[in-house]
Amino acid sequence: VLTACVAAAAMGPMPARAYDLPHAMSVMAAKPMPAVPLVGKGGKTVRLDQLRGKWLFIYCGYTHCPSVCPTDMGFLGGELARLGPGRRLVQPVFVSVDPQRDTADKATAYAQAFDPGFWGLTGTDANLHAFIKAMGGGFAVEAAPAADPRNYNVAHSTWIYVVDPQGRHVASYSGESPRGSLAADFQFLRQAVETRK
Amino acid sequence: MTMRQMTRTITLALVTSGLLATSALAADKVPAPAQTPVLRVTGATVPAPLPGADALAAFMTLANPGSADVTLIGATSPEFGRVELHDVVPENGMLRMKQLPQMTVPAKGQLVLRPKSTHIMLIAPKQPLKAGDKVHLTINLAGRPALSLTLPVQTYKW
Numbered sequence: 396v397l398t399a400c401v402a403a404a405a406m407g408p409m410p411a412r413a414y415d416l417p418h419a420m421s422v423m424a425a426k427p428m429p430a431v432p433l434v435g436k437g438g439k440t441v442r443l444d445q446l447r448g449k450w451l452f453i454y455c456g457y458t459h460c461p462s463v464c465p466t467d468m469g470f471l472g473g474e475l476a477r478l479g480p481g482r483r484l485v486q487p488v489f490v491s492v493d494p495q496r497d498t499a500d501k502a503t504a505y506a507q508a509f510d511p512g513f514w515g516l517t518g519t520d521a522n523l524h525a526f527i528k529a530m531g532g533g534f535a536v537e538a539a540p541a542a543d544p545r546n547y548n549v550a551h552s553t554w555i556y557v558v559d560p561q562g563r564h565v566a567s568y569s570g571e572s573p574r575g576s577l578a579a580d581f582q583f584l585r586q587a588v589e590t591r592k
Numbered sequence: 593m594t595m596r597q598m599t600r601t602i603t604l605a606l607v608t609s610g611l612l613a614t615s616a617l618a619a620d621k622v623p624a625p626a627q628t629p630v631l632r633v634t635g636a637t638v639p640a641p642l643p644g645a646d647a648l649a650a651f652m653t654l655a656n657p658g659s660a661d662v663t664l665i666g667a668t669s670p671e672f673g674r675v676e677l678h679d680v681v682p683e684n685g686m687l688r689m690k691q692l693p694q695m696t697v698p699a700k701g702q703l704v705l706r707p708k709s710t711h712i713m714l715i716a717p718k719q720p721l722k723a724g725d726k727v728h729l730t731i732n733l734a735g736r737p738a739l740s741l742t743l744p745v746q747t748y749k750w
Contacts, residue, residue, distance in 0.1 A: 458642070458644045458645045459645060459646065459647045460645075460647070461645070461647040461648055461649040461711070461713055461714075462649050462678075462680060462707045462708055462709075462711050462713075463680060463687050463689075463707075463708050465639070465642060465645075465707070465748075465750045466707040466708050466750055468750065469749070469750025470750075472750075497644075501643075501644045502644075504643040504644050505642050505643050505644045505645060507643070508642045508643055509750075532685070532686075533684065533685060533686055534686065535684075535686065535688075537688075543673070543674065543715075543716065546647070546674070546715050546716055548688070548689045550683060550684075550686040550687065550688035550689075551686050551687065552685055552686050552687070553686075553687055571708075
């Protein structure tokens, strides 16, 4: 809970609430997605900001993360499983912020351990920084020990970003949220978006 | 601490069942008191690696029934190139893994090593590991014999 509060405080003042979401740590006023190209399976360019028609649940981490990422991805996988028939409306996305060690294919194999529908993406270092900053998070690759240059850590924010089917970032959730909270809020989100159409 | 003390290790055959770790006293010493408990280890596990992941963590609860703090000062494993004591700390809106020089199990208290918190990080595996394998872990303690644990590599409900 402390971690979640610190992360929320780092995002600055809370924007006006667009939706009534009991569990969201932060709710955006339907913010456009950053126009940043990322890299998908097989090296294909993916523009998440140009996708329409599906909700996106996006988490940014890295496969060498032994504790934080699996916990948050486990939370997200559990929320997806709780959606029931609503699951088909959501495209889950795992973005690796460690392109030096993770390809999109590797990120996909990793993420699909939590839900078989996951896309795994990565990108250039500059594009990943631009993407995550615009979404309200960040990451920092730390120095590796000289004797073991492949084994370094990456500090990163732990948000789950929720993007509506019109490509607007509408809310962010902490991986520390109670189990079932994102799945419960998703019902409110769907109603809000469908009412506004 | 002498090398003899360092190498006098305690073997826990069944770490998950919560056996008391006791000093393996040399035959020429009088065991007083007999079976002095050092740390009680429960729930020790190494989550099986996820696809493509090769940095692992060891989780467990270390309980200290004694009246003096017990300090962990490092760990080694024959299955890994490097083993580190870690914490996860919030910093600039991010979570960062931080290497700790030591961790303390307070007297009459416990230290829980768990996801997104303090853990033992297992780095550079010498062989790929899978569920069903074992990890041998030696935890060095300040001023006391080291703890030798055998941890199961298990499919983990994250």
